Structures are given as C-alpha cells and as structure tokens.
Amino acid sequence: MQIVGDTCADLFPGQVEGLDITLVPLTFTLDGKVYRSGVDIDSEGFYRLLGQSRGFPTTSQPSVGDFVEVYRRLAAKDPTILSIHIASALSGTYNSAVAAAELVPEADITVYDSKKVSGPLGWMLEAAARAAKAGWDKERILALLQRMTAETYFIFTVPSLKYLIHGGRISHLKGLLATAFGIKPLIGVDNSTGALTQEGQARTMRAALQAMVVHMSRQYAPGTALRTQVLHGDNLESAQMLHEMIDRQFDCVWMPIGAIAPVLGAHTGPGLVGAFYGPLSLFADIPGNPWHK
DSSP, X not given: OEEEEETTBOOOHHHHTTOOEEEEOOEEEETTEEEEBTTTBOHHHHHHHHHHOXXXXXXXXXXXXXXXXXXXXXXXXOSEEEXXXXXXXXXXXXXXXXXXXXXXXXXXXEEEXXXXXXXXXXXXXXXXXXHHHTTOXXXXXXXXXXXXXXXXXXXXXXXXXXXXXXXXXXXXXXXXXXXXXXXXXXXXXXXXXXXXXXEEEESSHHHHHHXXXXXXXXXXXXXXXXXXXEEESSXXXXXXXXXXXXXXXXXXXEOOOEEOOHHHXXXXXXXXXXXXXXXXXXXXXXXXXXXXX
8 A cells, every 4th residue: 555645744754764655745936936845945944045035935735737647656556545635624735636536547546634734644644654564454544544633633833923824824713813913823723624723822932832731731631641742943942842841741752853844834934833742542553653652
C-alpha cells in the first residue's frame, strides 16, 4: 500500500525514517516568485524571505494534474493508495485529490479528509505508513485515522492576526475580528469540520501560552499521559516556554520541537506557537511506534 500526503503536514526526519510517504507539495508566491513548500524552501528560508518582503504571500493547492501524475507513478508499483490530506475546510487540496482519483481507474485510491493540519496531519501520515509497512489492510488503517481525527487536538496563538485576516481563514470568527488589534488569539481546529475555531484570547504572548495550557487542562486532567509536540513559526523561545508549561502539567511523551511548514507560515505569519496533543493510549497499537513510555 502507498501512503500519500501533502506538505501541509509537519514531519521531521527522525519521524519518517524508514517509512514510505509521498508528499504532494502546495506552493506559495512571494514577491512574484513561486516556491514549492518543503521542496524549494524550508521554514528558515521562508521566514528570512518574509522578513525582507513588504507583501503578503499567497498560497495554491496542488492541481488535479499534480495528483494524477503522482497516483499513476505510484500505481505502477502498487495500485493500492491511501491519500491523507489537510482539512478540506482549510484547503482545496482534498478536492483536487478526489478529482484526480477518478482519473486514475487503474488504482484503488482512497482519499481521506484528515480534518487536521500541521503536526496532527503528520502524525496521521506516520501512523498510516507504519501500519501499512506492518501489513495492515486499508480498512484497519482508516479506522485508526478516524480515531486520530476524533482524539487529537491543535491549539495555537500568533502575535498578529494580519496574515490570517489577509488569507481569509478567520473571516467566520466575527468576535475575534472585532477585537483583532492588540490581542493574542487562541485558535483551535474543530475535529468534526476541520475549520478554525476561536478558543480564547490574551493580551500578551506569555498569557496566551498559559491560556493554552488551561485549555488543555479542561480536556485532560493534570497528570494525564499525552503524546505532545510544540511547533513554531520563527519563535523558538516561546515554543520552549510552552513546552515547559505543558510538561509541568501533564505526563508527556514528547516529539521534538520544530518549525511549521512554509505554506502554513504563509497564512499565519511569523511568531506562531502551537501545541498538538492526544491521549497516549491512542497510539499504543501503532506498529513500530517509537513515541511511547
């Protein structure tokens, strides 16, 4: 079985070592130049360019043709394909993949709307690849992905809302827009729809980080065993601070702190800090899972 994803997933080398995952890149345009996220440029290079630019980046989903090319190439080796993608509420990538699957009848393609982005999407791709490598059938892997959709969470904050407002990703959060200036929002991802949700706000970055831990504590009792990860957009200091706050509250199995994908940073701008988490028991049956007690 072949596992396909997209570059809205945040993965790091140690996480996918020995696994076969094909990522279809999204692109962004900055100052008239087009970049394939995670291919032509990494996060460090992206934020350096962003700091030198006076404009806003714009993003594009993979085309139907991009997916057709990937599916046909993979099908020549193994026609069973599981394609797992960023929430359809946040990008048209899923719809491109669905349309492409219909154009490749020689393959058995299932396209899954993760209703996730960034780290949790990466977790899903890792889990699916480990399960496929161990010989799980597609139905069993899909059942695991459905549990991960329901039981993993993402909450983040940004120092400024201007990039999210420009990209139109929070136009439905009327209350947040009404108080956009001078606040640090707490934004989550709805597990049932994949849309962004308003979870609170704070006046300072430290207060926003503390509020994220409080939000987590409403979902899980202190001391609960969690799989956790903190990612950031050129804001390692705040990411380390959030890591320490969470670690004091929960019994964590930590994945490495890392930087979010360039195409995601194009929507959030510099300074994002986010936490991804789920009950450790959710990952217990994943074959070869190195992230455990």
